[in-house]
Amino acid sequence: MGEIEKIMRELDVDSQLELEDIPNLDLYMDQVIQLFENKFKDAKRTGEEKILTKTMINNYAKGKLFFPIRNKKYTKEHLILISLIYQLKGALSINDIKALLSPMNEKVTENEIDLEEVYGGYLQLAAQNAAAFKEDLQVRAAAAEQQQLPEVLLTASLVHMSNLYRRAAEKLVDRLEQK
Template sequence: MENTKDILNKLSLENNISLQEMPDIDLYMDQVIQLFDHTFKMTKRNDDEKVLTKTMINNYAKGKLFIPIKNKKYSKKHLILISLVYQLKGSLSINDIKSTLGVINDKLTNEDFELEKFYKSFLSIQQRNAVDFEHEFQQRVNDAHSEVAKMEESDRDNLEKILLILSLVNISNSYRKAAELLIDELKETKIKQPGTSNNKKA
């Protein structure tokens, strides 16, 4: 099986757009796409995969995944929100992303919310997650190898890969389902607090 270090390197687990890489001036859509392409190009599965497109951004805007833009330009706050959408879209539906980020969008609209501080917290957690994942991934590899070693089959290498795939997807599904339960809790909280989005700041 492919060297686990090579796989981890290809994943670029800590790759994200830092606040320092986000300009303080507002950007046009093409500039936003260039920024994301430059940052995440190494994480693409193949050359045909798109990191971010105009259609994606327009769909995010129509779905109200981020606060409205002004004069066709995207502020630093928009870049942060689009970055969060990018992280979520691999596992969640558009509706679930809207429910997740809706709390933040409401805070940005109705009060002085420190979005940059919140984003720093996410990046900090992401770095720790990357370290944890490396250890956990190696353990899953070892588990698959140990199980295949018990088999009297000729094609052990492929069987080991399949076991590892099943193991990784199983864990991924568990995390996704846990996230969905938390999203449902956010929805319930919003239902119990009607009218919060109308308390706009002056």
């Protein structure tokens, strides 16, 4: 069990870009990258891995994953959307992310929703997810320890759960696109 607790600490599952981490002034691209690199540096698998690059941001903009920037500066709303994209890209395709975020982007640009409030709701759910994950991982690790090749079985179990959650998320996106 000590190994699982070490892995959970290394995963830094509680790390999120909190609303208070986002400055109330607009940022240039290099500042955006630095903010994300500093916030999520512990989430990297290797030291060479990049959390966010200029190319990524430009691709998100070209793909219309967020509304256009002004004067080469990114607003608090842009940073919230980039944070959501960062979280979503681990499981969803860029097309799925666009389908998911497009209706929200429209509502933001038309001042129909408060993006900070929506993101606050996401952060609450993410905190609940992190707590549930830690508990679930302990249970799965204990069950795997009773079997031969526990590391293989635990890894396969985690990948299976990941696939189930990803497929459920894809179904939600498909339903959103049908509306």
